[in-house]
Amino acid sequence: MKILISGGGLAGMTTAYWLHQHGHEPVVIERAPDLRRDGYGLDFFGAGYDVAERMGIIDALAKRQIFRDKEDSIAFVDDDGRVKVELKVEAVRQVLDGKYMGQIHYNLEEVLYDAIKDNVKIRFGTSIKAVDQSSAAVTVTYDNGDSETFDLLVGADGIHSNVRGLVFGPEKDYAYFMGYYYACYHIPDRHQLRKMWENYTEPGRQIGAYHTDREGQLAALLIWEAEDEGYIPPEQRADKLRTAYAGMGWITPQLLADIPANGQEILIDSVTQIRMPTWRNGRVVLVGDAAGCMTLISGQGASMAFGCGYALAEELGQTDDWAQALANYEHRVKPQIELRQLKAHDFAKQFVPGSELGIKAQTVIMKLVTYQAFSGLLKEQFVGDSFLKTAALHRLPQSKGNVIGYRVAGKLHETDYQTLELSLDEALQTADSVNLLLQIEEIAGFKRDALWEDWKFGRQYHDKIGKLAVVGDQRWSKWLARLSEPLYAKEAQHFALADINQAWEWLSR
Numbered sequence: 001m002k003i004l005i006s007g008g009g010l011a012g013m014t015t016a017y018w019l020h021q022h023g024h025e026p027v028v029i030e031r032a033p034d035l036r037r038d039g040y041g042l043d044f045f046g047a048g049y050d051v052a053e054r055m056g057i058i059d060a061l062a063k064r065q066i067f068r069d070k071e072d073s074i075a076f077v078d079d080d081g082r083v084k085v086e087l088k089v090e091a092v093r094q095v096l097d098g099k100y101m102g103q104i105h106y107n108l109e110e111v112l113y114d115a116i117k118d119n120v121k122i123r124f125g126t127s128i129k130a131v132d133q134s135s136a137a138v139t140v141t142y143d144n145g146d147s148e149t150f151d152l153l154v155g156a157d158g159i160h161s162n163v164r165g166l167v168f169g170p171e172k173d174y175a176y177f178m179g180y181y182y183a184c185y186h187i188p189d190r191h192q193l194r195k196m197w198e199n200y201t202e203p204g205r206q207i208g209a210y211h212t213d214r215e216g217q218l219a220a221l222l223i224w225e226a227e228d229e230g231y232i233p234p235e236q237r238a239d240k241l242r243t244a245y246a247g248m249g250w251i252t253p254q255l256l257a258d259i260p261a262n263g264q265e266i267l268i269d270s271v272t273q274i275r276m277p278t279w280r281n282g283r284v285v286l287v288g289d290a291a292g293c294m295t296l297i298s299g300q301g302a303s304m305a306f307g308c309g310y311a312l313a314e315e316l317g318q319t320d321d322w323a324q325a326l327a328n329y330e331h332r333v334k335p336q337i338e339l340r341q342l343k344a345h346d347f348a349k350q351f352v353p354g355s356e357l358g359i360k361a362q363t364v365i366m367k368l369v370t371y372q373a374f375s376g377l378l379k380e381q382f383v384g385d386s387f388l389k390t391a392a393l394h395r396l397p398q399s400k401g402n403v404i405g406y407r408v409a410g411k412l413h414e415t416d417y418q419t420l421e422l423s424l425d426e427a428l429q430t431a432d433s434v435n436l437l438l439q440i441e442e443i444a445g446f447k448r449d450a451l452w453e454d455w456k457f458g459r460q461y462h463d464k465i466g467k468l469a470v471v472g473d474q475r476w477s478k479w480l481a482r483l484s485e486p487l488y489a490k491e492a493q494h495f496a497l498a499d500i501n502q503a504w505e506w507l508s509r
């Protein structure tokens with residue numbers, strides 16, 4: 001299929017890479033004239049790391065990573081610059097099974113660009129002004145007046161997505177302001193920062209600085225409580241920061257004195273999540289921040305942008321039915337984004353505390369997670385698991401009301417049950433019980449922990465699953481159906497794959 005991707009950022013380029021791998025013909029348009037935008041540092045792990053591994057770009061990324069030294073750390077300091085608490089980046093890396101990097105945003109973009117530039121057309125300086133879709137195709141009109149027709153259109157154009165505005169409606173309908181603004185800018189390194197990212201917090205405002213990938217350069221990152229003022233024009237940005245940070249301690253006056261004169265060099269925006277009821281509209285689908293911005297507080301926007309692109313392309317590679325593929329993509333990734341949005345929302349007050357007491361609590365929590373025994377908290381806080389581990393679970397589009405079906409492709413892993421639980425709970429809000437279809441192709445990588453998860457799942461849902469249809473051709477699928485009847489469901493039956501329609505019928509009776 002010929003697929004247009006609006007936005008050559010992380011989600012757009014990852015989508016393009018994998019669509020090409022799956023035999024489609026992606027074209028990327030990017031509004032900016034070239035690469036290298038947004039020089040802020042970010043944590044890169046989870047699904048993003050897994051996808052980057054599958055693309056073979058980990059080595060290229062590793063060469064450009066920041067926080068590469070074992071002694072590098074994230075620290076909170078007092079007014080005099082004394083370290084109150086320090087979290088070693090190495091500890092974070094260990095909790096995430098070694099799959100963690102600090103990256104500068106534009107380096108991720110550059111590595112992605114190198115990975116796709118020989119196979120995918122990228123048109124810089126291009127944007128869409130109109131979208132017109134029919135049952136047969138989607139036609140876009142570019143800013144220069146030219147038109148072009150595609151099979152699908154992917155909106156990968158970030159939090160203020162143009163495609164979302166044109167096809168799904170105004171941003172305000174989906175924006176959830178979290179009560180903060182953030183800003184980031186580069187400054188010369190004249191502050192003798194230790195090998196760490198130093199942060200200083202006062203009630204309702206936080207400021208920090210860290211070394212970028214360039215010798216002699218620091219990035220300053222500011223997050224503060226504010227009313228929603230929408231877009232802040234470049235000429236007002238420096239004043240806005242000086243007002244918000246007036247009278248703040250530590251080296252704040254020096255960090256403010258170095259604010260770039262050119263307001264374009266200050267990245268500033270509200271901390272706003274994008275929450276949508278659906279990411280699909282006919283032949284148009286959204287990925288990355290355009291679909292479900294989680295904000296910098298989640299620490300996973302880049303990782304999930306990679307994850308979205310990978311999952312969408314994989315679904316489009318598995319079936320010729322594009323509508324089903326888009327539905328599968330949404331069912332697979334949206335709950336994962338929503339989970340992370342929820343966590344970010346709950347974490348926000350802890351991230352930038354509003355009171356002295358809150359700052360003390362922030363320090364205590366940071367101290368706790370530096371202890372090995374509590375390191376799991378860190379993973380839990382950031383939902384550090386890659387959702388690709390659960391990616392084998394596809395909700396079937398025939399699911400309706402309290403009759404729900406899943407195809408489990410590849411490894412059946414213990415964390416799959418989290419997704420199952422989420423979806424069953426939704427149906428159980430309007431019905432006393434659900435009937436479940438499980439189409440299982442393969443059980444592999446079944447860990448001992450899975451039996452424990454299995455048992456918990458059975459205990460929680462055994463009264464609530466009326467019928468369970470296990471669909472599959474392997475011998476163990478019959479065995480699974482037999483075992484399920486006392487464990488998970490009141491009634492369970494096995495069906496061969498060729499008889500899947502009979503399974504749906506049986507469940508709907």
Ligand SMILES: Cc1cc2nc3c(=O)[nH]c(=O)nc-3n(C[C@H](O)[C@H](O)[C@H](O)COP(=O)(O)OP(=O)(O)OC[C@H]3O[C@@H](n4cnc5c(N)ncnc54)[C@H](O)[C@@H]3O)c2cc1C
Pocket residue numbers: 006007008009010011012029030031032040041042043044105126127128156157158159160161162163182184221287288289290294295296298299300301302303304305
């Ligand atoms: C300060 C800060 C810190 C962060 N920290 C982390 C972190 O630690 N970990 C993490 O995983 N994430 C982090 N994030 C979030 C992460 O950077 C984003 O979630 C991620 O970049 C989203 O990728 P995307 O491709 O969806 O959108 P973007 O990266 O925003 O890319 C969108 C692209 O679309 C282009 N575009 C926009 N409009 C148009 C148009 N009309 N036509 C064509 N193209 C258009 C843009 O120029 C851009 O290239 C952070 C973000 C910020 C701001």
